[in-house]
Amino acid sequence: MPLFGRKKSDDPAPLDRTREPLPPPPEPGPSGLRTLDDHRDYLLSCLEPLPAFSQHVLDALGLSLCEDVYAPISMPRFDNSAMDGYAVRAVDVEAAGDESPVSLPVVGEVAAGQDALHRLSPGTAIKIMTGAPLPAGADAVVPYEATDRGSSDVRVYAPSTAGQHVRYVGEDVEAGTHLFSVGQQLGPRDIGLLAGIGHDQVLVRPRPRVAVVSTGTELVEPGLELGNDHQIYDSNSYLLAAAARQAGAHVFRVGLVSDDPEQVKQLITDQLVRADLVVSTGGVSQGDYDVVKAVMPELGATDFTQVAMQPGKPQGFGLVGDDRTPMIMLPGNPVSAFVSFEAFVRPAIRRLMGVTPYTRPTVRARVTHPVSSAPGRRQLARGIVTVDEDGTRLVELAGGHGSHLMADLARANALVVLPEDVTAVEAGEDVDVWLLDEVA
Numbered sequence: 001m002p003l004f005g006r007k008k009s010d011d012p013a014p015l016d017r018t019r020e021p022l023p024p025p026p027e028p029g030p031s032g033l034r035t036l037d038d039h040r041d042y043l044l045s046c047l048e049p050l051p052a053f054s055q056h057v058l059d060a061l062g063l064s065l066c067e068d069v070y071a072p073i074s075m076p077r078f079d080n081s082a083m084d085g086y087a088v089r090a091v092d093v094e095a096a097g098d099e100s101p102v103s104l105p106v107v108g109e110v111a112a113g114q115d116a117l118h119r120l121s122p123g124t125a126i127k128i129m130t131g132a133p134l135p136a137g138a139d140a141v142v143p144y145e146a147t148d149r150g151s152s153d154v155r156v157y158a159p160s161t162a163g164q165h166v167r168y169v170g171e172d173v174e175a176g177t178h179l180f181s182v183g184q185q186l187g188p189r190d191i192g193l194l195a196g197i198g199h200d201q202v203l204v205r206p207r208p209r210v211a212v213v214s215t216g217t218e219l220v221e222p223g224l225e226l227g228n229d230h231q232i233y234d235s236n237s238y239l240l241a242a243a244a245r246q247a248g249a250h251v252f253r254v255g256l257v258s259d260d261p262e263q264v265k266q267l268i269t270d271q272l273v274r275a276d277l278v279v280s281t282g283g284v285s286q287g288d289y290d291v292v293k294a295v296m297p298e299l300g301a302t303d304f305t306q307v308a309m310q311p312g313k314p315q316g317f318g319l320v321g322d323d324r325t326p327m328i329m330l331p332g333n334p335v336s337a338f339v340s341f342e343a344f345v346r347p348a349i350r351r352l353m354g355v356t357p358y359t360r361p362t363v364r365a366r367v368t369h370p371v372s373s374a375p376g377r378r379q380l381a382r383g384i385v386t387v388d389e390d391g392t393r394l395v396e397l398a399g400g401h402g403s404h405l406m407a408d409l410a411r412a413n414a415l416v417v418l419p420e421d422v423t424a425v426e427a428g429e430d431v432d433v434w435l436l437d438e439v440a
């Protein structure tokens with residue numbers, strides 16, 4: 001069954017989200033706001049990995065395996081040649097040298113894919129190509145370069161030893177070997193090995209179908225004319241669709257909807273037939289037109305809260321519609337939306353995919369300039385990480401803290417994570433960072 005374009009009703013065992021009530025949301029932390037960790041853990045506790053599908057191995061790239069895989073065949077399947085040359089008995093050419101070549105009659109030939117029809121008799125040679133089965137009676141291969149490449153007789157100019165240039169059955173993988181475990185995320189080399197043992201299908205968790213929606217009456221689709229002096233282009237649905245795709249999701253970028261309660265409700269409802277997760281931006285703060293917060297409780301999403309983080313303080317979450325599809329409602333400022341994606345949506349996508357760890361690994365880096373942070377909030381500042389000639393990881397901030405500063409976000413390659421109780425870091429101190437890109 002194709003994974004793309006599948007409807008939820010196609011799922012072999014649709015998730016039954018109706019039985020278990022949601023756990024109660026966590027209590028506020030020391031600052032009076034919910035901590036980032038509590039909010040993320042709460043979201044994750046309300047999600048379960050998607051049901052497994054049998055999938056073509058190539059389309060399983062990046063997906064999490066739902067079966068243990070054992071090798072049905074050995075690799076190599078048979079003793080074979082590692083070189084183009086002549087199959088011989090090593091003992092027949094042990095005296096060979098530049099000045100004292102050994103001459104052997106060539107009694108046959110075997111290429112890759114062919115059966116080795118003849119048994120090698122003592123004192124003879126059989127032409128053999130790389131990957132061809134070693135004829136019975138032979139125990140070594142002499143490469144062409146050590147011979148005169150003769151056709152009816154061959155002169156061998158170098159001695160050989162038993163086993164030379166022979167690849168033995170099972171020396172790579174023995175039939176029955178346990179190769180892959182449940183939960184393993186498949187990379188290109190794994191897919192090569194799966195194909196090598198003959199698997200065209202594997203059982204994996206599918207890519208979550210993630211619908212991304214921007215809300216805001218001021219928004220205009222990129223490529224269209226801005227209608228008045230105060231309209232802006234919708235960057236969030238592109239930013240988050242790209243980030244979700246990079247995280248492994250199959251993304252539907254739904255685009256934008258104005259701050260009209262009925263339109264927001266209708267558009268979200270329309271997505272529920274296909275989405276495993278809905279992500280929206282905007283409309284979750286205190287404003288008069290913050291409609292997401294106003295209308296989503298009618299569809300079942302009720303957890304609107306403030307998280308002790310900067311940026312990304314206002315957050316919404318809930319299960320919406322009859323089948324209680326998870327929906328994460330992020331703040332509208334683009335940097336807040338992105339940082340919230342990293343803190344909550346990326347882990348949620350990974351949880352749906354059954355891929356661990358859910359969170360980005362934290363690494364350490366040395367700040368090159370002093371950094372300040374608001375008390376009581378976990379700071380997730382845009383940073384630029386480099387590696388100096390001693391191999392020390394350095395980080396400087398990319399511009400200011402403003403959550404509208406998109407160009408600084410684009411040139412950053414990391415988020416600098418400062419704990420809630422830290423208000424200042426001096427140059428030369430080490431801090432935690434999440435690397436967003438590979439840093440040399």
Ligand SMILES: Nc1nc2c(c(=O)[nH]1)N[C@H]1C(S)=C(S)[C@@H](COP(=O)(O)OP(=O)(O)OC[C@H]3O[C@@H](n4cnc5c(N)ncnc54)[C@H](O)[C@@H]3O)O[C@H]1N2
Binds near residue numbers: 233235286290330331
């Ligand atoms: N009185 C208060 N006002 C605000 C508070 C607060 O605590 N009290 N919090 C501020 C913080 S922090 C954030 S973050 C924002 C969150 O706002 P909303 O989630 O309600 O988002 P909007 O009001 O819809 O938009 C905020 C801002 O972002 C721009 N935006 C929205 N969507 C997009 C998009 N798709 N592409 C580009 N830019 C977008 C929008 O034009 C606004 O400038 O609230 C603060 N206010």
Ligand code: MOO
Binds near residue numbers: 309312335403
């Ligand atoms: O929380 Mo807002 O995201 O600080 O700008």
Ligand SMILES: [Mg+2]
Binds near residue numbers: 289
């Ligand atoms: Mg607002």
